[in-house]
Amino acid sequence: MSKCADVIVTYNRKPLLEENISALLNQTYEDHDILIIDNASTDGTKEMVLALDNPKIKYFNTGKNLGGAGGFAFGMRKAMEGDYSYAWLMDDDSMPEKDALESLVRKAELVRDEFSFMTSLVYWTDNNVFPMNYPIFDSKNIIKTPCNYLRDYKLVPISVCSFVGCFVNLQVAEKVGLPIAEFFIYADDVEYTRRLNRQKPAYLDMDSAILHKAPSNQGADIVTAGADRIERFYHQSRNGMYVARKNKMVLKRFVKVAKRFVKVILRSPDHKAKRIWMLVKGTAAGFFFNPPIQYVTRGK
Numbered sequence: 001m002s003k004c005a006d007v008i009v010t011y012n013r014k015p016l017l018e019e020n021i022s023a024l025l026n027q028t029y030e031d032h033d034i035l036i037i038d039n040a041s042t043d044g045t046k047e048m049v050l051a052l053d054n055p056k057i058k059y060f061n062t063g064k065n066l067g068g069a070g071g072f073a074f075g076m077r078k079a080m081e082g083d084y085s086y087a088w089l090m091d092d093d094s095m096p097e098k099d100a101l102e103s104l105v106r107k108a109e110l111v112r113d114e115f116s117f118m119t120s121l122v123y124w125t126d127n128n129v130f131p132m133n134y135p136i137f138d139s140k141n142i143i144k145t146p147c148n149y150l151r152d153y154k155l156v157p158i159s160v161c162s163f164v165g166c167f168v169n170l171q172v173a174e175k176v177g178l179p180i181a182e183f184f185i186y187a188d189d190v191e192y193t194r195r196l197n198r199q200k201p202a203y204l205d206m207d208s209a210i211l212h213k214a215p216s217n218q219g220a221d222i223v224t225a226g227a228d229r230i231e232r233f234y235h236q237s238r239n240g241m242y243v244a245r246k247n248k249m250v251l252k253r254f255v256k257v258a259k260r261f262v263k264v265i266l267r268s269p270d271h272k273a274k275r276i277w278m279l280v281k282g283t284a285a286g287f288f289f290n291p292p293i294q295y296v297t298r299g300k
Helices: 014-025 045-052 067-081 100-110 147-151 170-176 188-197 227-246 250-267 272-285
Strands: 004-010 032-038 057-061 086-091 094-096 117-123 155-160 166-169 202-212
Touching: 004 014, 004 067, 004 100, 014 032, 014 045, 014 094, 032 045, 032 067, 045 057, 057 067, 067 086, 067 170, 067 188, 086 094, 086 100, 086 170, 100 117, 100 166, 100 202, 117 188, 147 155, 155 188, 166 170, 166 188, 170 188, 188 202, 188 227, 227 250, 227 272, 250 272
Parallel strands: 004 032, 004 086, 032 057, 117 202
Antiparallel strands: 086 166, 094 202, 117 166, 155 202
16 A cells, blocks of 8 residues: 555646656655646646656646646545545645655654644745745644653644645545635635644644745735736635634634735735725625535545
């Protein structure tokens, strides 16, 4: 049995994907397969992957661009339908250190699979922690965590993480279902890891690390985004309100939206009306957005 499925979502970034695959093939832990989820790339990605002709690499073309959310939902389904215990999720520009997976599997064994997900420590090319992949720490439960988890295992309780290095216990995933493909982009990782964490604890593994070769260490921002990317923030506003509704944080969400509204007016260089419209339209849509959660029985 291949114990872990590495789920890699890619779209037209062949050089980075090649580097990612090389890093995964170089892992010290060998009992894993690499599931490449290609969102219908047009840059020769398929030909490159198939030319590697490696039995550890499984290639899947989604047929169209499903976005990051759709790609991870697709990949998680494939992992759960296979003979795997864990799924390790990441983007195509993620370069795990050679012992990153071995550490996660070892920690999973140490806690006897009593976890919903773990995550690797993610850093950028400047060797600093990557802000957008920084997990949310679970301050309420840290005092309930056994001391040896913190001191010996280097496991720190968290409640939310990004999909860069998210190591999911598929026993728990079977209970909570797949990530929500309809999110397309933004907040799919926040929503999914919160859902997982309601079942069992989650941890940051301080001994597992990933270099994230994103073009910038700054997050997506509707205030300063280029004109050709403004419409993407409809998804961010809609999905953010959906998550707020599900976690009884609507008022807090309104405060965040109001702050963005003011920043757009004061700081955005152009297309202010369009930016505000995406905030308003997406936030309103979030009140009526109720996508179904898909469930998969493992090994089916």
